[in-house]
Amino acid sequence: MDDPNIAINVTQLSKAFGKFVALKNIDLTIPRGAICGIIGPNGAGKTTLLRALAGLCDVEGQLNIVGHDPRSNRARLMEDVCFIADVGVLPANLRVVDVIDYVEDVHPKFDRAKAMDFITTTDIDVKKRIKGLSKGMVTQLHLALVMAIDVSVLILDEPTLGLDILYRKDFYDRLLTHFHDSRRTILISTHQVEEIESLLTHLVFLKKGRAVLDASMDSIASRFCEVVVEPEHFSAADALLPIAVREMPGAARYLFETSSTAELTREQLAQLGEPRTPAVADLFVALLSSVTNKPAGALA
Amino acid sequence: MSHRVVMLWRGLLLREVRENKTLLLYTPAILLVVGSLAALQIVSLFAPEERGGLLSLILGGLDGSDAAAFAPLFTTVSGLYLMVMMGGAAFYLAGSLYSDRRDQSYLFWQSMPVSDTQTVVAKLVFALIVVPLAYAFALVLAALLVLLSTALYALSLDIPLRGIAELADFLAASVGLTSLSAMLAMCWLLPGMGWLLLFSAAVPRAPLLWALSTLIALSLLEGVLLGSGAIDAWIGSRSSPWQYLVFDRADAAERLLSYDMLAGFLLGALLVAGAIRARSFAKGSPLRVLAGVVAVVLLLVIAEGRVTQRAVNTLQFANPFFDFDLSEGALSPGERL
Numbered sequence: 001m002d003d004p005n006i007a008i009n010v011t012q013l014s015k016a017f018g019k020f021v022a023l024k025n026i027d028l029t030i031p032r033g034a035i036c037g038i039i040g041p042n043g044a045g046k047t048t049l050l051r052a053l054a055g056l057c058d059v060e061g062q063l064n065i066v067g068h069d070p071r072s073n074r075a076r077l078m079e080d081v082c083f084i085a086d087v088g089v090l091p092a093n094l095r096v097v098d099v100i101d102y103v104e105d106v107h108p109k110f111d112r113a114k115a116m117d118f119i120t121t122t123d124i125d126v127k128k129r130i131k132g133l134s135k136g137m138v139t140q141l142h143l144a145l146v147m148a149i150d151v152s153v154l155i156l157d158e159p160t161l162g163l164d165i166l167y168r169k170d171f172y173d174r175l176l177t178h179f180h181d182s183r184r185t186i187l188i189s190t191h192q193v194e195e196i197e198s199l200l201t202h203l204v205f206l207k208k209g210r211a212v213l214d215a216s217m218d219s220i221a222s223r224f225c226e227v228v229v230e231p232e233h234f235s236a237a238d239a240l241l242p243i244a245v246r247e248m249p250g251a252a253r254y255l256f257e258t259s260s261t262a263e264l265t266r267e268q269l270a271q272l273g274e275p276r277t278p279a280v281a282d283l284f285v286a287l288l289s290s291v292t293n294k295p296a297g298a299l300a
Numbered sequence: 301m302s303h304r305v306v307m308l309w310r311g312l313l314l315r316e317v318r319e320n321k322t323l324l325l326y327t328p329a330i331l332l333v334v335g336s337l338a339a340l341q342i343v344s345l346f347a348p349e350e351r352g353g354l355l356s357l358i359l360g361g362l363d364g365s366d367a368a369a370f371a372p373l374f375t376t377v378s379g380l381y382l383m384v385m386m387g388g389a390a391f392y393l394a395g396s397l398y399s400d401r402r403d404q405s406y407l408f409w410q411s412m413p414v415s416d417t418q419t420v421v422a423k424l425v426f427a428l429i430v431v432p433l434a435y436a437f438a439l440v441l442a443a444l445l446v447l448l449s450t451a452l453y454a455l456s457l458d459i460p461l462r463g464i465a466e467l468a469d470f471l472a473a474s475v476g477l478t479s480l481s482a483m484l485a486m487c488w489l490l491p492g493m494g495w496l497l498l499f500s501a502a503v504p505r506a507p508l509l510w511a512l513s514t515l516i517a518l519s520l521l522e523g524v525l526l527g528s529g530a531i532d533a534w535i536g537s538r539s540s541p542w543q544y545l546v547f548d549r550a551d552a553a554e555r556l557l558s559y560d561m562l563a564g565f566l567l568g569a570l571l572v573a574g575a576i577r578a579r580s581f582a583k584g585s586p587l588r589v590l591a592g593v594v595a596v597v598l599l600l601v602i603a604e605g606r607v608t609q610r611a612v613n614t615l616q617f618a619n620p621f622f623d624f625d626l627s628e629g630a631l632s633p634g635e636r637l
Contacts (some may be wrong), residue, residue, distance in 0.1 A: 055582045056410055071582040075415035080577075085407035092403060098318050105311025106412050108304055288541070 006064075007032045007153055007185035007229060008053065013061035015048055015209075022048040023059065024209040032152070033182040034216075035199050038189035039284055040206030046189040047086055049206065051156045053187070054083040066152050079109060079215045082146040086158040086189075088138045092131035096124060096141060103145050115148035118178070136167035143171060147178045156188045160195070172199060197280045207288050225269055226278035233272045240268065244286030255286045311329035312414065312422035313430065323388045324431060328438035331381060335442040336449075358450045361467050363459050371470070372383070378439055378478060378545055382485055385435045389427045389486065393493050394508035397500040397579060406581075416579040420497060424572060427493060432482030440475050447471070449534045480552050487556065491564050491597075492538060494571025498593060501578035502586035518598060530605025531598070563604065567597055 006029060013026040023045045026028060030036050038046050051057040054069030056076055063069055065218075068077040090099055096119075104112050119126065122140045130138060139159060156175075160168040176199060180186060188196055203220060204215035215223065227236045228251050242254040255278055256269060269275045278286070349520055360372070395421070400406040409419065447468075451461055486493070499511035519531035537560070546552045555561060574593030577588035 011340070050492050052582075054411065056407065058582050058584050073408070074580075074582065075418070078411060078413040083407070083411040085411075087404050087407070089404050089407040091400070091405040091408065094315075094318055096313075102315055103412065105307045106414050108631070185471050283382070 005032050007034070007066055008187070009062075009064045010053075011062040013049070013052065013059055013063065014055065015045075015052065015059040021209050025050070026061070026209075026211050028204060028211065030185060030187070030194075030202060032185055034202040035180065035186045035188070036202035036204060037193070037196055037200045037280075038187060038206060039191065039193050039280070040189075041191060041288065042209075044206040045209040046191075046206055047157055048209075049110070049157050050083070050187065050189055051085075054078075054155055056079065056083075059195060060102070079107070080151050081153040081155060082143050082149055082151045083155045084139075084146060084157065084159050086161060088135055088142075090130045090138055090142055095129050096126040096133070099130065100126070100145070103149075107149055109144075109147045109150040111150070115144050118144040118174075119149055136163050139163060139171065143174060145248055145271050147174070152184055154184065154186045156186065158191075160190070160192075165280055168195060172196065175199075193281045193284050194279075200280070203280065205284060205287055212287050213283075220283070221277045221279075223257060224253065224278050224283055225258050225266065225275045226282065227250070227254050227256070227269050227273045227275050229272045231253050237272050244289070245284075246282075253282070255282065308414070308418070309422070312418060313426060316422060316426040316430070320392055320426070323392050324434050327388055328381075328434050331384060331435075332438045332445075334378065336445040345431045358446065359454055359459060361463050362447070362451055362454050362461050363463055374443060374470075374474065375545055376401060377442070378481065381435050381439045382544060385431060386485065389431055389489075389493070390496060391508065392431075393423065393427055393496040394500050394511060397497060397575065398503070398505075398507045402505075410581065417576050420572060420579055422502070422578045423497065424493065427634060429483060430492075432486055433479055436475065436479035436482050439478055441472055443474070447550060453560055464532045477546060477548070477552075480549070481545045482592065484546060484552060484555060488544055488561060489538055491534070491571060491637060494568040494575065497575035497576060498571050498590055501575045502590035514594070518594075519568030522598075522602065526602065528602065530602045533605065534601055567600065570597055570600075578607060 008028065008030040010026055010028040011115065013023055013028075014021075015023040019264065020291055021206060026045075038049060040046050040103070048057060048059075052059040052063065053065055053070060055074035058071070061214065063071065065077060065082050070077050070079070094102075100112065100115060103110050103115075122137065122144070124133060124137050124141055124144075130141075133141065143159070160171050172195070174188070188199075190196055200217055202216050227237070228248070230251055234252065237252075237254045239255060240254075240257050244255040246253045246255075254272070258269070266275055343599065378401060400409055409569075447464075451464060454461060495515065496507070496511050499507040499514070503510045515531070519529075519535060522528055522531050546555060571593060574589055578589040
């Protein structure tokens with residue numbers, strides 16, 4: 001695979017820790033320029049998947065990240081890929097300025113001035129040691145370093161975990177304004193779907209190490225449909241095999257997958273109520289709680 | 301070398317400097333201060349009529365009556381410095397690849413375009429070259445301070461300083477030779493360094509403890525099961541710091557190319573390669589790598605012991621200075637320089 005429009009291609013990726021299956025036969029294709037959310041509950045395999053992509057974990061299967069296999073040449077890969085792990089991992093005993101010096105020395109694509117510009121907009125004191133910074137500041141610093149590196153793929157594993165809402169919002173704002181453009185691909189894992197829903201162009205749901213959904217946001221709008229159904233239409237709606245039903249006062253929200261069965265059309269659904277595109281969080285809950293009860297092939 | 305390579309290595313080594321100031325700066329500085337204070341204490345303790353012991357040794361050098369007398373003192377102190385350095389380096393190496401796994405900062409370090417080989421080799425270069433230079437510098441500086449203060453004291457007693465030029469020459473030559481001795485010591489210890497790095501890269505906790513206890517257990521097992529002492533002989537031949545001191549460059553070259561040194565390089569290289577492999581998180585279980593490399597190294601050591609039957613006399617062979625008698629200054633640099 002060396003399609004210039006594909007940033008990440010993963011085939012039959014599997015990983016087990018002893019008897020625990022962390023990833024099972026994952027296939028993913030993420031186009032260049034996508035902002036892809038890796039969504040899953042705790043323990044679904046998000047961290048393992050992202051570490052495998054960054055060459056930090058030993059896995060089976062095929063991996064291609066912008067033309068590199070992370071297992072054979074991680075150092076070369078890291079010239080094109082930046083990775084922020086799910087825990088505050090900047091070396092605690094070094095001063096901020098030491099870390100900036102280090103990245104400047106070892107990374108050929110690092111722009112110091114850009115990083116410093118970014119840092120001056122925060123409260124970070126560059127003379128301080130990392131361990132003297134708040135958790136939010138460490139994340140800001142890491143983001144500042146990463147933003148100043150001209151890479152084509154950015155992998156963020158729960159980047160805002162443990163931060164308050166102001167830092168989280170600031171983080172995603174900066175990510176969009178400073179980093180994202182059509183050449184750059186971003187992978188973000190999280191279990192807080194609502195916060196990044198509006199950013200995403202692509203969505204991957206993980207459940208117990210399997211990808212239960214891998215789709216673009218556009219295709220989700222045409223593929224899934226939510227209808228609020230009045231009680232008198234319940235039996236008609238049930239007959240159309242919804243993938244999830246949630247009770248509401250005086251009605252119920254039915255979620256349908258329109259592309260799985262050819263005969264299920266928007267027109268049919270419109271007779272039950274007002275069809276609309278489901279929120280990612282609702283889709284997530286529906287797919288992750290119901291997937292095992294549904295006929296095979298309903299959810300790819 | 302390209303600009304990129306120079307920058308990369310500067311970054312890698314500066315990281316080690318910044319993270320290991322205790323080993324590199326504070327400990328030599330303390331040695332320097334303590335060493336100099338002790339010397340001053342000695343000087344002030346002895347009244348002129350009771351010239352004896354250490355002071356008379358130094359004064360004998362200063363006034364030219366016994367030009368070679370300073371050398372054994374220097375040698376003894378060098379050995380002490382080397383001992384501290386070796387201990388510090390052992391802690392450093394055992395902790396190096398382990399500590400960033402423990403605090404998870406490896407996730408940051410590994411996200412930079414630096415290969416596992418570069419990461420491990422940088423630590424080796426730091427221990428093999430940078431640290432010895434710092435200790436040699438502190439040692440020579442301490443010697444200079446002692447000489448200077450003793451010289452002032454001697455002047456106050458109207459003792460002529462006829463020997464001072466010779467001593468100054470000796471010290472000047474010592475800067476290079478002491479650095480060389482310290483680096484040679486580290487080269488000689490390469491198998492030990494590789495052993496520590498391997499454990500640092502692979503074991504889940506307490507790498508120093510695991511490295512030492514595994515080594516001791518294996519050497520005991522060899523004795524019980526095979527009745528031989530090849531591992532023990534390797535450990536014994538590479539433990540005392542005084543045996544590494546060299547007094548001229550030819551000596552250093554000879555030692556560097558000796559069979560024992562080269563055998564050590566081979567084992568060391570094997571162990572370091574194992575550490576690099578164990579460090580590669582995308583290439584399988586580090587403990588399996590550790591077990592494999594340890595097995596190969598053991599086989600080599602035991603086979604070498606069998607073939608050459610040198611297990612018994614290795615200690616003597618590897619230590620030309622083993623029965624070096626300080627009081628006679630038998631190999632004093634004054635004669636060799």
